[in-house]
Amino acid sequence: MSLFTLSEADLRARTSLKWQTFPSDVLPMWVAEMDAMPLPEAVDAVTEALQRGDTGYPYGTGYADAYADLAASRWGWRPAPEQLRRAGDVMNAMLSLLLGNTAEGDHIVINPPVYPPFWQIIAGYRRHITQVPLTASGRLDLAALEAAFTGPDAPTAYLLCSPHNPTGTIHTPEELSAVARLCAEHDVLLIVDEIHALLVDPGAAFTPILSLPDAQNAVVTFSAGKCWNLAAFKAGLYIRGTEASALFDRLPPLANQSTGHIGALAHTAALRHGEAWVDQVMVEVAANKDLLTRLVAERLPGVRYDRAPGTYLAWLDCSGLGLERPRDHFLAQGKVAFNNGSDFGADYGQYIRMNLAASPELITEAVERMATSLG
Structure with a gap:
């Protein structure tokens, strides 16, 4: 059974950092919070x-x-x-x-x-x-x-x-x-x-x-x-x-x-x-990584995503898009929030970090918003 099945309305009812930092018309795909219910034993x-x-x-x-x-x-x-x-x-x-x-x-x-x-x-x-x-x-x-x-x-x-x-x-x-x-x-x-x-x-x-x-x-x-x-x-x-x-x-x-x-x-x-729980998370995240690989190739040809086996985070190189500040562009024009690459090092302003501990539907929507923002 999938762990990432909560509706966007349910997620927006959360009062934590991921879902409250940005206005309600922004899709948050940034800070490392999972869109899942916690382990029942916890x-x-x-x-x-x-x-x-x-x-x-x-x-x-x-x-x-x-x-x-x-x-x-x-x-x-x-x-x-x-x-x-x-x-x-x-x-x-x-x-x-x-x-x-x-x-x-x-x-x-x-x-x-x-x-x-x-x-x-x-x-x-x-x-x-x-x-x-x-x-x-x-x-x-x-x-x-x-x-x-x-x-x-x-x-x-x-x-x-x-x-x-x-x-x-x-x-x-x-x-x-x-x-x-x-x-x-x-x-x-x-x-x-x-x-x-x-x-x-x-x-x-x-x-x-x-x-x-x-x-x-x-x-x-x-x-x-x-x-x-x-x-x-x-x-x-x-x-x-x-x-x-x-x-x-x-x-x-x-x-x-x-x-x-x-x-x-x-x-x-x-x-x-909780080992089985976190292993199921990573089964679904691995599928999301495959999904993101396909979506980037189809919808964002100027973006480079090198799939890696660790974490539920994706590191996206947007330097092929010709944007001065990709993260700011996607936030303002696409209404989708990512972590700014420059926060991970001054030389990485052309990168964004994307949270993949989410449903395939939200990941697809995020990429669609990115693509639409690019015209």
Whole structure:
């Protein structure tokens, strides 16, 4: 049974960011919220907690234990209890790691185009950004990383998005091992965002970096919020490698205080009971990727879409359209909202990011609006 069956009227009744930011005549296909009802077991966990008045502070290791069990069953790797620690959302966890393990004025590496908060937690906290863009094919550029690590502004940390947002690239085990070795060789802290870990196409293989022997110097931030559309519930985890034990000792004093108890219960239920649900999401997203490939070829010949196996997001190159600001054009003339590519890096203003966790009907309508706006 399809998960993306809600009517547009039902979706517009939501009061969250995706459906309330723009006027009602704009079709929102931007921020990473799914157009699906949540996992029933997560709803039950929240409802039961509220009914018994269980609305206090978080306690115990239930979330961490659920993650470890899922990692063992899905990826054949189990972190030890001492490798896990409670966190809030992924970006606050990454920020805490930066604040505890780097200093103001340090250089931090990222791979544009990349999720906008990566830029914000560096520049907003008086660190300097070192850009090592992905290659033209969307892969990590190992030679450029090594050059950055040995350059005049040698970085102290590297923020890696895996799978990569917005391109959907899934890094290979070989790439991840090579990155970890480079970081170890040059004393660069490797911080990896794995919030999209289960959001991969059927048959695609995601590798948790800490499942690799060469990557035990890394630390991962994870949350079930993205995979199960539970962004309203703040909860997550730090997971460190076996060679990164000192990292937790250097976290800021309040680094573990942003976890919500109800959030942890919802996320734990998702990890325990929701693999089939998220796998069904990605079956439907894979079909939507195929649909978008066809629609772009038929209706938007000036747009390039390179289908990728990770995430439910599409990264569209609109440079062939001759528009000064494609995202603004589609919003004003097509009444359809996308993420602006320039938010993922200054060189990507000709790109837009499109959310494919939606019904085929809405995706088709979005492309039709784009095509009509171009005349």
